[in-house]
Amino acid sequence: MKTKAYLFIFSFISLITVSCTEKIDIQLDDSYVRLVVDGSISTDTMAHAVVLTSTSSYFYNQPAPPVSGATVTISDGIQVFPLTETTPGTYTTAQEVFGIPGKVYSLNIKLANAIGGHSDYSASSTLNPVTAMDSITLQFHPEWSEDGIWEVKCYVQEPPTVDFYRFLLSKNQTMFTDTLDEWIISDDLFYNGNYTNGLPIGYLDQGSTEQGLRVGDTITAEVNSIGKEYFNFLAEAQSELFGSNPLFSGPPANIKGNISNGGIGFFTAYSAARSYAIAPEFGK
Amino acid sequence: MKLLKFILILFLIGFISQIAYSLPSGENDQGKVTLSGYVRDKSNGEMLIGVTVFCNELKVGTITNVYGFYSLSIAAGNYTIRYSYVGFEPQEKKLQLDKNLSLDINLQAVESQLGVVVITGKRTDENVRAPEMSMVKMDIKTIRKVPALLGEIDVIKVLQLLPGVQSTSEGATGFSVRGGSSDQNLIILDEATIHNASHLLGFFSVFNNDAIKDVTLYKGDIPAAYGGRLSSLLDVRMKDGNAKKFALTGSVGTVSSKLTLEGPIGSERTTFLVAGRRTYADIFLPFAKDENVRDNKLYFYDFNMKLTHVIDENNRLYLSGYAGRDTFKNQFAQMGFGNQTGSLRWNHLFSKKLFFNLSLIYSNYKYELGTPEGEASSFLWTSKMRDYSGRFDFSYYLTNNHTLRFGATTMLHQFEPGTATGLGSESAFNEFILPSQYALEHSLYVSDEFKSSSKLTLKYGLRFALFQNVGPGTYYNFDNEYNVIDSTVYSKGTVFNHYSSLEPRLAFTYLINPVSSIKGSYSHTAQFITLAQNSTAGTPLDIWFPATPNVKPQLCDQAAIGYFRNLDNNMFEVSSEIYYKNYRNVIDFCDHASLLLNPYLEGELRIGTGYAYGAETMVRKNEGKLTGWVSYTYSRSFREIPEINEGNRYNAPYDKPHSVNIVANYDISKRLSASATWVYSTGLPVTFPTGRAIVGNAILPIYSNRNAYRMPDYHRLDLSISLMGKEKPGKRWHGEWNFSLYNAYNRHNSWAINFTQDSMDPNITYAEKTYLFAIIPSLTYNFKFF
The missing domain is CATH 2.60.40 (Immunoglobulin-like)
Structure with a gap:
């Protein structure tokens, strides 16, 4: 409802003004490198994937640098599913794994080389x-x-x-x-x-x-x-x-994930x- | 209970009038006489606000109040009294004052008599002498000369050209005063609060300049009679209506037309004014190529009315009203919003020295947004913010060196932050109602303007404000992580929380010599209601929320000092001020705050401190062929809030260090004049990404510290040229063509900067700016018939 309201109001800016866009050169600073996690486990029976990459400068303009050689596991508290690196940075479970509603799944990552001062990262998510x-x-x-x-x-x-x-x-x-x-x-x-x-x-x-x-x-x-x-x-x-835009956007803010030790991204069930x-x- | 209240009120009124009548009226004071009356514009009988009334022999004076009334108490004798006002020919009266005298004065406007001939007489030295600082007064004639976007001259757009006043975004009527946010400005139209002063997403303001007489902006040193907002007071007064004859004023422009009718009813004692304005961009939509656009609606209208009645010498009544509404509609949704205000005022002279005003005021801002019926997703969402208030104000012109002002106000705020319901039987939506909230805001104030010598004037006052949360209402309690723990429900009429504040207002003016002065001021202000808005310009979807047990009122202390100098026989007015502001309980919002339709809004607030400082300087020329001003502002504004930006200090959203404004109008001939404005300002602070992460095949930004970067500098030149019709004696129709050019050198000023993924190679990101206006020409025809 709120999104709809915003899009609707936004649509009138173009009717009132001649609003146009054009590219602009902006110098941006770099910040330090952090681990990025993009992983999930679902109720489907399949190889569930966790992708590990690292952050880069904003105008890096290449695919995200993969993080290889990590030890990655997903656990439901009783059973531990090991993940293997299939392509650089992509770690997958075995084909027959599936998640069960009501369980809490935990992701554990041990990096070969520390990023941002940490080599151990974890996250957990409840499967609804x-x-x-x-x-x-x-x-x-x-x-x-x-x-x-x-x-x-x-x-x-x-x-x-x-x-x-x-x-x-x-x-x-x-x-x-x-x-x-x-x-x-x-x-x-x-x-x-x-x-x-x-x-x-x-x-x-x-x-x-x-x-x-x-x-x-x-x-x-x-x-x-x-x-x-x-x-x-x-x-x-x-x-x-x-x-x-000045109409309804608050100040930009970092996106809050669930990875420990300052990792970016999310692991979800x-x-x-x-x-x-x-x-x-x-x-x- | 009701009877008791009624009796109490009667008793109070009786008590007040007892005191009022028992105050010395000047009649019996030994050797002292009182000269009082009203000052009007000779051509139309409009009361003039702020006219200087000066006794040449005694070097004492006063100015007319917002109702055009003045009162001067001096020792009996023979005097020359001078009445002067910018744009009007000064008048001098030789008076033999041996008893109290009522003297109404009619001043003649300069233009109508002398055309563009330069006045050589003594000019007004109000800039240096007036005991006010951080204040700007704009008469409507000055406002009309400034080139305007789409030819639609706008009061607020002109104020944004003054030092210390900034627009919140390109073309917007929202404004920031001395680094404060836009909800810290109290905007009143004939005493009634205007909660949202914008039309068409802020490109126009609600003020129809044909219905406006006078605009005063207080950037600091806010009079003790007003409070409740931290940054400024914008006091807009409507015309009373022509007392001499019927007059029709209007204009036909590129985007809107307006018509004003005013005149006397029966006699000069009763006057009326009605003014209407409507935009008609959508009238052309049926001709659009795209069928879908043809049914779109996009317009606003406003309606102003005023009735003034002079009952007798000592009693006057004023009834003012305003109603405005915007409508947007396309095939997916429709939206409407607007203000309605009304005020009824009674002026009473208890004596020549004691002026009394009683006001009853209503103001309402409401909006609704909905989608067509018949879908699962059909909904209607409405919200309202209403104020009912009453106030009385006394001005007691005790002696020529003491003017006392005192009074009281009371106001009921009624917040209806939002009701969203499914529309029609097909809708899947529930009824979703945010509970209404109620609050009372009362105040008592007293102030004295004390001319301690011919050089030093002191102004000191005290305002006591009391804010009460009243039931019915549901209030939530939060834990340290801002999660709701539980709620408390209060029944109707329960006062369950209150805040009070004692607000001193102090100022001095020291006249160094007849052409220069030093002024200083200090004020403490408190704000009990806040707008839930964390964008810079904002949308019409306003939600105001009161101070509650969770939210303390915002407080501000401001100190300013300035040097004022007139040059070349008062031809040039120079003013320079520096100020410092300190904020407590300043409100900002958490990251990714959800402000609309959120019952737990208070959980999104983060509270801390802030400060602002700056310097403003302006050179202004009010008379001659070339008029206008040049100003430079240095302004900084910071916040420090423990949970924002990791507790580090950051630039406040309206921190714009440098800005320059040049406004010039040149009268080429009697009929032809040209105007130009040039504005420059540092870009607003912004937060930009300093890194990226790829999640879900999308490039997510990782941001810098809050507001660590800046938008590109903003600058723009506007030009306009006006040609008046030939004047002939006895001609009743007066026409004027105005051609204006907005953004004359076609600068693409950034409205927003976004970072986008390249559509061909998704690994590539680039920055892209959005600009709203290229060069925009417009043509308007203004006319007057009387």
Whole structure:
């Protein structure tokens, strides 16, 4: 609701002014190097990955430097899953591992060489259960853009607990919401315990080759129940990536993760459920 | 209970009038007489505010108050009394004063009689002599001469050209005074608080200059009669309406048109003014190529009205009202917001020396935002902030060297921070109501202006403010980590918390010689309500919150000293001031604060200290072919809050070290005049990334210390040219064309700087600036008919 309000107000700036953007040269200082962790474990049975990299100067303009040779494990308190480095900086579990709702998962990292004065890092996350959606539907809005926009609507009885969600979309098994800023996240503050009755959980641009639909395409919506901390992490990251403006952006601030010893990033456990829809005849 | 209150109030009024009537009226004082009356503009009967009334022989004087009233008590004798006011021909009266005398004066405006001929008579030396500092008064004529964005002349935009006053963002009407934030300014229109003075996301202010008579900004040394805000008082007074004849004033411009009708009703004793203004950018939208834009709505209107009635020599009534509203609408959502204010005032002269005013005031700011019905995501969100207040003020012109002012105010604040509900049966949203909050704010004040000698004037006053939180209300308690522990619910009428503050206001003016003076001031101010806004410019989605057991009132001490000098027979006014401000309980917000629709808003506040200092200097020329001013401001403002920026001191959001303003108007001929303004300022402080981390395939920024960098410097030149229609005797229609150019050398001033990933190679990041305005020409036609 608040995001919608902001986007709406922002849309009027362009009507009132001739606002334009142009590149600008800015000299930025460097800060010290820190470990970056991007890892998760879900209820899916698969090789779960933890990616270790290090921070770089802002205009580094190359892929993040991988951190190799670390010892990485995920534990649920009883069982310990070792991770092996498959490509530089990417550590994965065995293929048959899956997470169980209600358990607390801990990540432990021991680096070969200390970064930022620390070689031991850890994080933990509780895996919350998710309610499977009854269905999803697709609604086409030809007037929302030049080629039209598909709105993905979801139908589910939202449970009375306080929940946080992430929605991911795939077309014909290929996930196109593949970066953090494309994920739709939502808390249930305004609809807790209600039947969602078609609340939008994502949008597809018919003009894009990646997202545009042809009759018979399968759209998969994945819903993840995520923890409050991870929700806040994503919300903070998304607001920083959206950019700032004098109307409603507060001062930029660092994104709070859950890695110990000053590490950047997040390790999350989440549950996943999926629902499908077949693209109807174009424009229907 | 109600009866008891009523009796109490009656008793209080009776008591006040008893005292008032028993104060010496001047009639019996030995050898002393009182000269009093009103000063008006001869052409339209408007009361003039701040006219100097000066006794040449005794070298004593006074100025007219906001209702145009003056009172001067001197020993009986023969005197020459001089009435002078900028832009008006001074008048001198030779008077034989042996008893009290009521004398109303009509001053003639310079332009209407002499055109552009330079006045050679003695000019006013108010700059040097007035016992006020850190204060600027703008008459509407000066404001009209400044080139304006889209030709829409705006009071607040002109104030932003004064030293010590900064705009909060490009083109915005929000302003920062001496490094303070914009919610620290008390903006009043005929005594009623304007909570949000902006239209169209801040590009225009709510003040229609055709309805405005006088604007005074106090940057420090705020009179004891006012309080509740830390940084400044902007006192805007509406015109009373032409008492001589009906007049129609208006303009047709690029973005808006306005019309004002004023005149006497029956006799000169009753006058009215109604003014309306509407923008019409959206009238052209139906012709837009894009079908979707055609149904968009984007406009604002305002409506001002005023009725003035002179009951008799000693009683006057004023009824003022303002209503404004903005509407935005597109296919996805619609939004509306606006202020409504009303004030009813009664002036009463208990005697020639004792002026009394009683005001009843209402003010409301509300907004709503919603999406069309029929969707699961349909909602409507509304919010309101209302004030009901009453005040009385006495001015007691005791002797020629003592003027006492005292009075009391009381105000009920009613906060409705937000109600969001699902709209229609399809909506999946619950009703979400943030509980309303209520608070009372009372004050008592007394001040004395004491002319201790012909050289030294002292002003000293004391204001006592009492703030009370009243039920019904729900208040939360927080632990050290700002998590909610529990809540307390208070029933209706319970006063469950209070704060009080004793606020001294001290000032002196020392006249070194007739053309130069030194002035100094100290003031203590307290602010009990704060705006939840952590962006620089802000949106219409304002949420005000009161001081509570969790949130202490913000406090400020300000000291300033200045040197004032007039040159070349008062042709040039030079003023220089330095100031220091110390803040306690200053409020900032935690990282990634969530301010809207948040029941636990108080958990987002972080409280600390701050200080600001600076120097301002201005050279101003008010008369002649060339008028205008040049000013330079040095201003720093810092905060130190334990939980922000790791407890280290940081630049406050409006810390702009250097700024220069040049405003010039040149009368080329009787009909043609040209104006230019040039502004320069250091960029606002910003936080930039100093590192990056890749998470979720996105480049996340790692930031520098808070506000460690700066936006690029801001500078801009605006030009305008005005051509008046030919004047002929007896002509009733007066037209004027105005052509203006905003941002004449087309500088792309940064409004925002963002860091973006390259669309081709996502590993590459670059900085990108957004600018709002290129060069903008506009044409306006102004007219007057009477």
